Amino acid sequence: MDTIDLWANPWPIDFGICQIPPPTKFSAQYLHKLASYAKSKGTLGWPYLRYDVWKRFATTRLHLNEEQIQMYFDAFLLLVSTKRSLPDRIQWYxxxxxxxxxxxxxxxxxxxxxxxxxxxxxxxxQQSTKVSLKSKLVAGDEWKQSSPPFGQDSKSSSEATEEMIHFRFVHDNLQEILQLLVEPDSVSDGSSALADQEIRMAGVEALEFLISGCSTDRSVKPLRELVSLQSQSSQCGYSKITQKFALLKLSNWIQSHLKPNPYGLSATRINSKVTERLFGQTEGASGKGRTASNRTIAPKKFRVTTFAAVRKLTVIQGEESLSDATVQVYRCRNAFLYLLAPLKHASIDNCRQVIIVLGAVEGVVSVTKCVQCTIIAICGNVHISDCSQCTFHVSCLARPILLARNEHLVLAPYHTHYPTLGEHVEKAGLTTTYNCWNNPIEFGLGTDEDTPPVYRLMPPSSFSPFVVPVTMDGPLKENPCPLPKEYRDAADKRDAIFKSWHKTVNDAHLDEDKKEKLQTFVEGQFQDWLTQTGNAMQLLT
Incomplete structure (x- = not known):
């Protein structure tokens, strides 16, 4: 008899929810109508839904505006891209x-x-409310909570884990979820009683968006393979005659095998090495921080690396430790994190006075409850909520989403590079030829005309390139993102001033005494600037 374990995928809830109140017509009733409408459009709507068919239904039935229609479509595409589909994504953009x-x-x-x-x-x-537990994960016992290992009763685990949030959502809504996968023509004859409803194998494949699993050998397998195992097919309610699954039996089978994610944050902390000293931490640094990674135990799609409570440190990590991982950064203060790799997703939560340089993020960068932070990334999209006085130098395929309770945000062009960035951009399925950095979608602004703007674009006069302090082999020598003309002109002007200064000093033919006085003066001005801007901390770490 095969041993089956199932769990809820984390990314639909962690990075798929747009964190705005969903339309009331996102109920199961209207989503059934969307499926029926799509099926009625033949190959334009089933099994793949064209954007124009979705747009027509969303406009006339769900009463969404054009921004919302495209936002949901783009957000979904960022979640379901595969390595096989990434080249097509690049070509389309x-x-x-x-x-x-x-x-x-x-x-x-x-x-x-x-x-x-x-x-x-x-x-x-989208109906699920995302509950952020990250503040609990970096408290005094941040590394002690854990998910149960395979085979252990899930009830013994702490309720206060992200794995349990995902588990509860799928467990508590499973029957309604499965009903959404009953094809419209299966109930067209009025046989809609729950006990009579059936799901085709295509519906089980669709369910892989929410559920993953493994069998006795512990290797992750698609759900369609697990339900097809000889020892499981009858328990799943599969009929060889109809080639369908009885909904109630399938629901019972899934619930009996559903457990918290064995590769989630809590399992990462108990099953992998947690270090007080951060790998990649600069030598001689006196700050502190914690990190955990499941890289040695998790399949590629479930890799996660966390950085918690990093303070007064400069941390540099590259492709060998972060490639294809989801990165999660919590409660860091006065720190610099250079996470230079092709990443799946990234979440940054509850940080203050931190500069974070991400490599190329295939999906979403989610930034929540941050103050006076600078985020630098090439990504699929960025979601920003409850942030203040933060600057975002981003290149993104979809329009940035600005959610509730943001204030004094600055949006600016991407402005840095490192030698292998071009390779990372390609691996992440991104392109720098299309960039929505300056065209965000805003939600939760209220109707008060006197409400100040949530964001502004960085003035070109304040724009300057950012230097990543790493030495590595690679072909890229400059920023891969084309700059708007006004920013390119501003950068060229700064460069011209710098060259002119050097020429003036060289042409002055100063003697040794005057050179020493000039150097002392310049170093004093530089130190004053470091203190005023807070950049002195980067040199000290």
Whole structure:
């Protein structure tokens, strides 16, 4: 008899929820109507849903505006991209960037496709309220909570873990989720009683968006393979005659094997090495911080590395320790983190006075409850909520999403590079030819006309390149992101001033005494600048 363990995938809730009040018509009732509408459109809506079909339904039935319609579609695509589909994603965005007229761009938008049943599940997940437990994870006993190992009763684990949030959402809503996967033509004859409903194998494949699992050998397998095991198919309610699964039996089978994610944050802390001294920490640094990674035990898609309570440190980590991982940064203070790798997703929560340079992030960078931080990233998109006085130097494929309770944000062009960044951008399925950094979508602003703007674009006069303090081999020698003309001119002007200063000093033919006085004066001014800007801390760490 095979031993089966199932768990809820973390990314639909952690990075898929747009964190705005979902439309009331995202109920199961209306999502059934979306599935029926898509099926009625033939190959334009089933099994893959075209953007123009989604747009028509969302406009007329869900009453979404154009920004919301595209936002949900883009957010879903960032979640379900695979290594096989990334080249196509790059090609599509290059075509979209080169389109000269609106009609051409609209035509390219309308041709985009998403798997219909998985997209319906994604919209259903928007009803879930994301609960942030990250503040609890960096308290005094931040590394002590744990998920149970395989085979241990999940009830013995702490309720206060992210794994339990994901587990509870799927467990408590499973029957309704499965009903969304009953194809519309299966209930068209009025046989809609729960006991009579059945799900095709395509519906089980769609459920892989929310659920993963493994069998006796502990290797992660698609759900479709697990339900097809000879020892499990009858328990799942599979009928060889109809080639369908009885919904109630399938629901019972999933619930009996569902457990918290064995590769989640809590399991990471108990099953992998936690270090007081951060790998990549600069030598001689007197600060502190903690990190944990499941890299040695987790399959690639479940890799996660956490940085907690990093203070007064400069930390540099690269591809060998972070590639394809989801990075999570919590409660860091007065620190510099250079996480230079192709990443899956990144979350930054409750940080203050921190500069974080991310490599290339395939999906979403989520930033929450941060103050006076600078985030530098090339990514699929960035979601920002409850942040103050933060600056974002980003290049992103989708329009940045500014959620509730933000204030005094600054958006600016991407402004740095390191030698292997170009390779990381390609691995993450990104392109720098299309960039939405200066065109965010804003939510939760209220209706008061006197409310000050949530964000502003950085003035070109304040723009300057950022230097990543690493030495490594690689072909890239400059910022891969094209700068808008006004920012490029500002950077060229600064460079010209710097060269002019050097020429003036060289042409002055100063004697040794005057050179020493000039050096002392310049160093004094530089130290004053370091103190005033807070950059002195980076040199001290």
């Amino acid at each position: 290059k075509q979209y960037a080169s389109a000269k007229v609106k009609s051409e761009r609209d035509g390219l938008l309308d041709q985009r496709l998403v798997p219909t049943q998985q997209f319906v599940l994604f919209l259903y997940v």
